Amino acid sequence: MSDFTLDGINGGKGESQISRIASWMIRYPPIFTLLLIVIVCVVIGTISPEFWQISNIFDIARASVVTGLFGLGFLVVLAAGGIDMSFAAIAGLMMYWITTAVAAYAPWMPIPAIILLAALGGMVIGIGNGLLVHALKAPAMIVTIGTQYVIHGFLLTFIGTELFVNIPLSMENFGKVELMRVGAQSGSIAILPAYVLVLVVAAVVTWWILNRTLMGRAIFAVGGSADIAERLGYDHRKVQMFVFAYAGLLAGIAGVIHVASNRLANPFDLSGNELNVIAAVVLGGARITGGGGTVIGAVLGVILITLIDNVLILAGIPSTWQTFVIGCFIILAGALFANSSNR
Amino acid sequence: MNSIGTIPKFSQAADEASQSDIDTPFLEVRGIHKRFGGVHALRGVDLCINPGQIYHLMGENGCGKSTLIKIISGAQPADEGEIRINGEPVTSLDPLGALRAGIETVYQDLSLLPNLSVTENIALSEQLVAADGKLARSLDLGKLTETATRALKSVNLPTDKRFCSTEVAKLPIATRQLVAIARAIASDARLVIMDEPTAALTKREVDNLIEIVDQLRSRGVAVLFVTHKLDEVMSIGGHFIIMRDGEKVQEGDVADYQKTDLSFWMTGRKIDVVRYRTTEIGAENLLVVEGLKRRNAFADVSFSLAHGEIVGVTGLLDSGRNELARALAGVEPADGGSIVLDGKSLHLRRPVDAINEQIGYVPEDRLSEGLFLAKPIQSNIVAQILDDLRDKFGMISKIRSRKMAERLVKDLQIVVADLNNPVQSLSGGNQQRVLIGRGLTIAPKVFVLHGPTVGVDVGSKDTIFRIIQKLSSQGMGVIIVSDDLPELLQNCDRIIVMRRGRIVETFNAENLEENTLYQAMVAENSTGKQS
Numbered sequence: 001m002s003d004f005t006l007d008g009i010n011g012g013k014g015e016s017q018i019s020r021i022a023s024w025m026i027r028y029p030p031i032f033t034l035l036l037i038v039i040v041c042v043v044i045g046t047i048s049p050e051f052w053q054i055s056n057i058f059d060i061a062r063a064s065v066v067t068g069l070f071g072l073g074f075l076v077v078l079a080a081g082g083i084d085m086s087f088a089a090i091a092g093l094m095m096y097w098i099t100t101a102v103a104a105y106a107p108w109m110p111i112p113a114i115i116l117l118a119a120l121g122g123m124v125i126g127i128g129n130g131l132l133v134h135a136l137k138a139p140a141m142i143v144t145i146g147t148q149y150v151i152h153g154f155l156l157t158f159i160g161t162e163l164f165v166n167i168p169l170s171m172e173n174f175g176k177v178e179l180m181r182v183g184a185q186s187g188s189i190a191i192l193p194a195y196v197l198v199l200v201v202a203a204v205v206t207w208w209i210l211n212r213t214l215m216g217r218a219i220f221a222v223g224g225s226a227d228i229a230e231r232l233g234y235d236h237r238k239v240q241m242f243v244f245a246y247a248g249l250l251a252g253i254a255g256v257i258h259v260a261s262n263r264l265a266n267p268f269d270l271s272g273n274e275l276n277v278i279a280a281v282v283l284g285g286a287r288i289t290g291g292g293g294t295v296i297g298a299v300l301g302v303i304l305i306t307l308i309d310n311v312l313i314l315a316g317i318p319s320t321w322q323t324f325v326i327g328c329f330i331i332l333a334g335a336l337f338a339n340s341s342n343r
Numbered sequence: 344m345n346s347i348g349t350i351p352k353f354s355q356a357a358d359e360a361s362q363s364d365i366d367t368p369f370l371e372v373r374g375i376h377k378r379f380g381g382v383h384a385l386r387g388v389d390l391c392i393n394p395g396q397i398y399h400l401m402g403e404n405g406c407g408k409s410t411l412i413k414i415i416s417g418a419q420p421a422d423e424g425e426i427r428i429n430g431e432p433v434t435s436l437d438p439l440g441a442l443r444a445g446i447e448t449v450y451q452d453l454s455l456l457p458n459l460s461v462t463e464n465i466a467l468s469e470q471l472v473a474a475d476g477k478l479a480r481s482l483d484l485g486k487l488t489e490t491a492t493r494a495l496k497s498v499n500l501p502t503d504k505r506f507c508s509t510e511v512a513k514l515p516i517a518t519r520q521l522v523a524i525a526r527a528i529a530s531d532a533r534l535v536i537m538d539e540p541t542a543a544l545t546k547r548e549v550d551n552l553i554e555i556v557d558q559l560r561s562r563g564v565a566v567l568f569v570t571h572k573l574d575e576v577m578s579i580g581g582h583f584i585i586m587r588d589g590e591k592v593q594e595g596d597v598a599d600y601q602k603t604d605l606s607f608w609m610t611g612r613k614i615d616v617v618r619y620r621t622t623e624i625g626a627e628n629l630l631v632v633e634g635l636k637r638r639n640a641f642a643d644v645s646f647s648l649a650h651g652e653i654v655g656v657t658g659l660l661d662s663g664r665n666e667l668a669r670a671l672a673g674v675e676p677a678d679g680g681s682i683v684l685d686g687k688s689l690h691l692r693r694p695v696d697a698i699n700e701q702i703g704y705v706p707e708d709r710l711s712e713g714l715f716l717a718k719p720i721q722s723n724i725v726a727q728i729l730d731d732l733r734d735k736f737g738m739i740s741k742i743r744s745r746k747m748a749e750r751l752v753k754d755l756q757i758v759v760a761d762l763n764n765p766v767q768s769l770s771g772g773n774q775q776r777v778l779i780g781r782g783l784t785i786a787p788k789v790f791v792l793h794g795p796t797v798g799v800d801v802g803s804k805d806t807i808f809r810i811i812q813k814l815s816s817q818g819m820g821v822i823i824v825s826d827d828l829p830e831l832l833q834n835c836d837r838i839i840v841m842r843r844g845r846i847v848e849t850f851n852a853e854n855l856e857e858n859t860l861y862q863a864m865v866a867e868n869s870t871g872k873q874s
Contacts, residue, residue: 211482212481212482212484213478213479213480213481213482214467214470214471214474214477214478214479214480214481214482215478215479215480216482217459217463217467217482218471218478220456220458220459221456221459221467223458224456224457224458224459225456225457228452228454228455228456229456231418231438231450231454232438232454232456232468232471233437233438233439233442233468233471233472233476234471234476234478235476235478238478239478242478287458291456291457291458292458
């Protein structure tokens with residue numbers, strides 16, 4: 001019965017070590033992302049030994065949370081073959097609207113309620129995205145670029161343009177809760193805030209949805225081929241509603257975390273973040289054409305981007321080089337993963 | 344092949360089948376009508392499917408057979424008519440409803456999800472049906488593996504973890520076909536519909552498929568083939584249903600009729616198995632290929648082609664015949680050896696090199712390698728000679744394009760309403776002729792036809808063969824790369840058989856028996872590899 005085995009897939013036996021590693025990375029894209037992270041760490045750590053400080057690691061963890069939440073939402077939409085360009089605008093609207101509203105009318109509101117409110121608000125806008133994309137049968141990218149502008153415009157026109165610093169006490173306190181505190185030799189103290197757990201929980205939940213539920217498999221099915229999935233009985237509409245709602249929900253939560261960690265709400269914040277997030281998810285091995293990607297890859301991609309954003313400066317590399325380096329990595333990832341899709 | 348006893352569900356189905364065999368058919372459709380806009384695609388079709396029987400639904404492209412199976416499988420609603428499953432009338436049938444009733448369809452495009460694993464492709468549907476299409480359910484991973492393993496076994500595919508977790512897009516087409524069939528029989532299938540399942544298979548793989556179908560039948564599962572291939576219908580046997588112009592024109596037991604009868608009902612005219620080849624070949628060599636090789640594909644390939652000669656190249660899927668065709672067209676260039684055309688040594692690195700040297704090529708898969716499906720017929724025809732069609736301003740001359748397209752459409756008897764219609768609006772046979780027409784625009788000295796009649800109905804085949812013969816009579820050298828043995832026997836002067844990347848035999852096609860050719864194709868493999 002060897003007629004139908006996989007003889008042809010991995011080519012001949014005489015392959016070099018390098019090409020074997022390459023084909024392994026193609027099969028498990030997150031390995032590639034991890035490798036880049038290690039390379040960046042080693043290079044920066046060699047040039048500037050003070051990189052190996054616990055406070056740096058905590059910084060990166062803290063800075064990864066908002067991008068990470070966006071990245072998870074984007075991953076889910078991308079897996080279903082869509083693209084969401086509006087998550088940053090949703091987060092921006094939720095963060096500013098809810099912060100100012102709670103401060104004005106319900107300063108007593110506890111943080112779980114605030115997060116829930118933001119999550120629900122984001123979800124409602126996300127459902128709007130899903131409805132539009134489905135009803136118009138238009139490319140999701142175009143529709144969500146549209147909604148991004150509409151949401152942002154709505155925020156600046158009707159809600160406010162001013163920096164808001166008197167954030168509700170519950171939000172401020174939430175940002176200060178410590179998960180871990182480490183004293184460094186230099187006498188400074190490194191603090192890991194508790195809200196990094198939000199990203200951890202979100203990652204686990206996203207992983208569970210994608211890999212252990214029928215919805216998760218339906219998302220990949222639709223992302224692989226919407227026509228075929230529909231013919232097999234998968235409900236395309238339901239899947240689209242779900243992914244955009246889920247991305248909106250995570251964006252809403254990200255908005256609140258952003259305010260809590262910065263202790264201010266700036267309506268101009270967050271927007272412009274979209275390409276960074278897309279870069280992170282693509283670096284994590286997700287297919288930009290849909291139907292692929294893993295949670296671990298997306299999280300590693302986010303860490304990689306945050307790392308470059310935050311620590312390149314330690315190595316004496318001007319911060320203007322950040323985007324240059326990220327760009328090179330994306331091209332490298334694109335070249336590597338593109339070959340995986342054509343057999 | 345021990346899987347019959349291992350699946351209790353199926354044997355149970357067989358018991359039921361034997362009881363209800365006579366009184367209640369599994370599926371009955373009566374007076375089905377379907378209209379698309381102004382087109383009356385189905386005009387009152389009746390069909391009756393009994394358990395454990397094999398059916399062949401036949402007819403030329405556009406006769407309505409695809410529409411009929413879409414209705415049976417719930418993909419499209421009928422406008423009028425009655426559907427009964429197990430004697431019970433069904434008011435509306437949707438994809439999930441059909442699956443629940445045990446009607447499984449293997450579409451021509453296989454409908455596999457390319458990015459999901461073998462296991463998921465086979466076994467997810469079962470859970471989707473069980474959840475009634477609701478998605479807020481957790482996966483039963485154990486059941487997923489169990490179902491997939493069982494189904495893989497019954498189509499003789501491996502069940503190891505590595506194979507099961509492979510993305511379907513990475514599998515060869517023949518294996519994908521089997522995965523699609525495995526999905527169809529993974530749950531309690533009562534009727535498996537296969538839409539041209541052998542179009543992409545070599546003969547050996549077809550034999551494997553027929554074996555699987557036999558097993559299915561013995562478990563009381565009905566199988567409905569949608570097909571053009573008369574030879575297969577004759578060798579598989581069973582009940583045939585022939586449609587033409589949206590109506591059933593004939594049905595009966597295959598054993599009671601001749602092949603020529605069936606093709607007569609399908610086309611409305613008589614097609615004999617004739618040898619089309621008539622022309623004398625020229626004395627001089629046109630093309631000489633010497634020691635051609637490509638790593639991991641073929642090696643040591645040497646042959647010659649005279650003016651006006653037609654040479655066939657055949658072999659199993661792994662024989663290197665496909666790669667040889669692509670190397671001659673510059674698509675996947677050879678990495679050693681020589682190709683000499685008209686005394687000139689060629690280096691074909693890219694398709695454009697072959698085009699410049701006047702080597703025409705019609706690819707095997709016209710949908711993904713050949714045609715710009717959504718583009719007009721005219722644009723498709725002139726796509727290879729845009730440089731020659733430029734006017735003095737550097738724009739592509741519309742008038743000259745049209746003239747070129749009109750001439751070819753007439754010469755090749757392509758049935759088109761309007762040259763500006765998208766090429767995907769044509770039937771398979773006409774699409775194929777558009778590709779041949781495109782190849783002819785470069786005035787080829789050598790024409791490489793790769794599977795020239797794959798998925799083409801009987802009538803169109805006849806037309807295409809006549810075109811090939813006419814071209815050769817004008818002095819063109821033709822190479823037909825194909826696994827359709829009758830096609831090669833009918834058209835070629837010589838037939839080259841490849842095995843494992845090498846030429847193993849060259850036959851004179853006149854008076855050659857199909858069986859001799861087939862034995863040469865499979866010789867080594869059938870003794871050495873099959874258990």
